[in-house]
Amino acid sequence: MSRFRFPEIPGSQITPESVWQSRRQWLRQAGLLAASAGAAALLPARAALASSEWGVRNPAFSVDADLTPEKSVTTYNNFYEFGTGKTDPSTRSGKFRIQPWQVAVEGEVLNPGVFDLDDLKRLAAMEERVYRLRCVEAWSMVIPWNGFPLEALIRKVQPTGNARYVEFVTDVQPDAMPGLATRIIDWPYVEALRLDEAMHPLTLLAFGVYGKALPVANGAPLRLVVPWKYGFKSGKSIVKIRFVEKQPVTSWVKIAPEEYGFYANVNPEVAHPRWSQATERQIGQGVFAPRVPTLMFNGYADQVASLYAGLDLRRNY
Ligand SMILES: Nc1nc2c(c(=O)[nH]1)N[C@H]1C(S)=C(S)[C@@H](COP(=O)(O)O)O[C@H]1N2
Numbered sequence: 001m002s003r004f005r006f007p008e009i010p011g012s013q014i015t016p017e018s019v020w021q022s023r024r025q026w027l028r029q030a031g032l033l034a035a036s037a038g039a040a041a042l043l044p045a046r047a048a049l050a051s052s053e054w055g056v057r058n059p060a061f062s063v064d065a066d067l068t069p070e071k072s073v074t075t076y077n078n079f080y081e082f083g084t085g086k087t088d089p090s091t092r093s094g095k096f097r098i099q100p101w102q103v104a105v106e107g108e109v110l111n112p113g114v115f116d117l118d119d120l121k122r123l124a125a126m127e128e129r130v131y132r133l134r135c136v137e138a139w140s141m142v143i144p145w146n147g148f149p150l151e152a153l154i155r156k157v158q159p160t161g162n163a164r165y166v167e168f169v170t171d172v173q174p175d176a177m178p179g180l181a182t183r184i185i186d187w188p189y190v191e192a193l194r195l196d197e198a199m200h201p202l203t204l205l206a207f208g209v210y211g212k213a214l215p216v217a218n219g220a221p222l223r224l225v226v227p228w229k230y231g232f233k234s235g236k237s238i239v240k241i242r243f244v245e246k247q248p249v250t251s252w253v254k255i256a257p258e259e260y261g262f263y264a265n266v267n268p269e270v271a272h273p274r275w276s277q278a279t280e281r282q283i284g285q286g287v288f289a290p291r292v293p294t295l296m297f298n299g300y301a302d303q304v305a306s307l308y309a310g311l312d313l314r315r316n317y
């Protein structure tokens, strides 16, 4: 197999100082940074700075649909480390420590290393993307995430020619994660993508939701969001990213391989053995809201179908 190298990340993509400076300039021109400004004038300036930290919406990568209310997004969750109830992640996660936070990047890369959260946040400019998240349990949400493509990190660490898959490992804090006592999953929670899936521009490394830092329930301080796959592929509270040659045995595949495949591409034509995947219930739309048809690849077929050309999507579910 030929050994390939990713090009160095162009300086123009390594963000901020210049962007930051131009934003300051813009604010100054708008009169919002005037030293003599009174408290009233300072308020909009603060608001503008806060929103710029989390980026502006990227319409090219956002679905045009009503957002799921923030309250539902942050209190109706799956994060089994805190329990299997939907409200467990928001009500039982108060002891989880997210500071300091480091992410180890290891395996088949030329530049392995341990990244502080701030190092990671500096890799690319933050943007907001409205993605649909479809859970295998047949419900969905439309969520404004704040982050940047995982590709920025992958280019920085430079996978070797042996890297075929990327594994994402969630943190384990036994005293702060009451769900760990139930051994449904062989903790830590591990998910993985093929390298080309991980490099796809839709694959988001998210640090925020609704323009604020992620709540623990949604995977603070950083998580993956892979919008064309069932929610379980998007690992939360990531502490390790490992580049490997062989397809990893991921948590749900290990528990029930006939129910949860490695690919987990949203596919209304392939039913889960115990229920249909043809329609979905949209969380936060009220109990009488009609179920809507589920779309192939969760509506992202135009962007991702080519990744699976030649792959039998019934066998590789
Ligand atoms: N570490 C970890 N990550 C996880 C899970 C989990 O139990 N543990 N649940 C997954 C599932 S099944 C879904 S649907 C999404 C839900 O993300 P949300 O709660 O932010 O909507 O998180 C995924 N990531």
Ligand SMILES: [Mo]
Binding pocket: 078, 134, 135, 136, 137, 230, 231, 232
């Ligand atoms: Mo899920």
